[in-house]
Amino acid sequence: MKVAVPKEIKNHEYRVALTPTGVRELTGRGHQVSVQAAAGEGAGFTDADYQAAGAHVEADVDALWQGAELILKVKEPQAEEVARLSSGQTLFTYLHLAAEEKLTLGLLESGATCIAYETVTDSRGGLPLLAPMSTVAGRMAVQAGAHSLEKAQGGAGVLLPGVPGVSPGKVTVIGGGVVGENAARMALGLGADVTILDKSLARLEVLDDRYQGRIKTVYSTADALDEAVRDSDMIVGAVLIPGAAAPKLITRKMLADMQPGSVLVDVAIDQGGCFETSKPTTHADPTYIVEGIVHYCVANMPGAVARTSTLGLTNATLPFVIALADKGWQKALADDAHFLPGLNVHDGRVTYQAVADAFGLEYTDPASVVG
Ligand SMILES: NC(=O)C1=CN([C@@H]2O[C@H](COP(=O)(O)OP(=O)(O)OC[C@H]3O[C@@H](n4cnc5c(N)ncnc54)[C@H](O)[C@@H]3O)[C@@H](O)[C@H]2O)C=CC1
Ligand SMILES: CC(=O)C(=O)O
Numbered sequence: 001m002k003v004a005v006p007k008e009i010k011n012h013e014y015r016v017a018l019t020p021t022g023v024r025e026l027t028g029r030g031h032q033v034s035v036q037a038a039a040g041e042g043a044g045f046t047d048a049d050y051q052a053a054g055a056h057v058e059a060d061v062d063a064l065w066q067g068a069e070l071i072l073k074v075k076e077p078q079a080e081e082v083a084r085l086s087s088g089q090t091l092f093t094y095l096h097l098a099a100e101e102k103l104t105l106g107l108l109e110s111g112a113t114c115i116a117y118e119t120v121t122d123s124r125g126g127l128p129l130l131a132p133m134s135t136v137a138g139r140m141a142v143q144a145g146a147h148s149l150e151k152a153q154g155g156a157g158v159l160l161p162g163v164p165g166v167s168p169g170k171v172t173v174i175g176g177g178v179v180g181e182n183a184a185r186m187a188l189g190l191g192a193d194v195t196i197l198d199k200s201l202a203r204l205e206v207l208d209d210r211y212q213g214r215i216k217t218v219y220s221t222a223d224a225l226d227e228a229v230r231d232s233d234m235i236v237g238a239v240l241i242p243g244a245a246a247p248k249l250i251t252r253k254m255l256a257d258m259q260p261g262s263v264l265v266d267v268a269i270d271q272g273g274c275f276e277t278s279k280p281t282t283h284a285d286p287t288y289i290v291e292g293i294v295h296y297c298v299a300n301m302p303g304a305v306a307r308t309s310t311l312g313l314t315n316a317t318l319p320f321v322i323a324l325a326d327k328g329w330q331k332a333l334a335d336d337a338h339f340l341p342g343l344n345v346h347d348g349r350v351t352y353q354a355v356a357d358a359f360g361l362e363y364t365d366p367a368s369v370v371g
């Protein structure tokens with residue numbers, strides 16, 4: 001199969017979808033891999049590394065896209081990438097469609113087959129291609145939030161660990177999944193006073209058992225959210241309803257109850273964000289202030305630590321990439337009930353229920369298109 005790896009073009013996105021190690025796995029199976037010139041640079045891989053693994057390094061971006069059957073990316077396609085996609089091509093990347101109507105319509109119009117990393121499942125109820133980047137983003141969330149608490153960033157001037165004789169800062173994490181647990185671990189490591197809210201009692205039980213009371217767990221209700229808003233120096237938004245737009249859990253009105261200079265870190269921004277006042281920001285300009293509250297809403301947080309993130313992401317995606325290249329998308333998805341929910345769009349049809357629901361579009365069962 002002809003596989004193409006474009007250079008990512010989203011603002012400050014330095015990850016790459018395939019490493020030289022991945023290229024070697026594919027070329028060893030007889031596939032042809034083209035990698036855009038400098039695609040791996042930000043993650044520490046040179047064109048020569050890719051060539052040594054058997055890739056063709058392509059400087060002409062038009063030729064790269066036009067010659068591809070399978071396109072591997074990291075971030076959701078930007079407008080100029082959507083314009084390059086055509087019917088008969090398969091795209092495998094993060095999509096986050098429920099938060100992006102224009103992108104959804106563009107992919108439908110392209111006629112391409114679009115498989116999302118973030119809706120592939122596993123036998124333990126997890127999201128194996130989201131989890132590595134959620135781990136990164138959760139760990140980064142507290143670094144970013146702690147920096148945002150500094151006065152020069154508009155923050156309240158709170159140092160999370162406190163000092164002897166001064167209480168630590170309070171961090172509340174809403175959603176105790178992969179992002180939430182990793183954020184909580186970092187905050188705990190810094191010496192903050194940490195609480196996790198979740199709607200899943202089973203998940204709170206796991207966290208309580210794992211952290212033995214060092215992290216407080218609270219069942220998420222409107223009352224619990226009101227209390228979190230009044231008490232927290234930092235709130236991390238880490239909820240997910242797979243494939244769907246995030247619920248708005250903190251409204252603009254609730255910001256008035258927060259201490260000025262408190263910080264909201266909305267990691268769930270890639271699914272639309274879980275705070276009413278969130279809007280996507282970039283690494284170039286990551287924060288803004290609403291009602292005195294600092295908002296950090298970067299939708300591609302792991303891109304800033306591209307070396308670690310690329311290695312973590314590609315460890316998880318490579319087996320699926322190999323299946324797509326070896327078998328073609330139809331058989332790869334038909335053979336694996338956990339890969340099948342990755343299919344979001346095929347030949348002008350939406351094949352993921354939550355995306356169809358988000359925009360009132362017709363839903364097609366993915367099982368019906370894989371034959
Ligand atoms: N901004 C960025 O760069 C990145 C963003 N993300 C995003 O972070 C979000 C969280 O991802 P994961 O932790 O992997 O998901 P997850 O599925 O592991 O965890 C989500 C948790 O939210 C809980 N939840 C759902 N609705 C809730 C509610 N109303 N109140 C409280 N808890 C609720 C669930 O029970 C679950 O425990 C996703 O939107 C993901 O796409 C992930 C990586 C990078
Ligand atoms: C999950 C995601 O959107 C990211 O890693 O950028």
Ligand SMILES: [Mg+2]
Pocket residue numbers: 094096270299300301
């Ligand atoms: Mg994202």
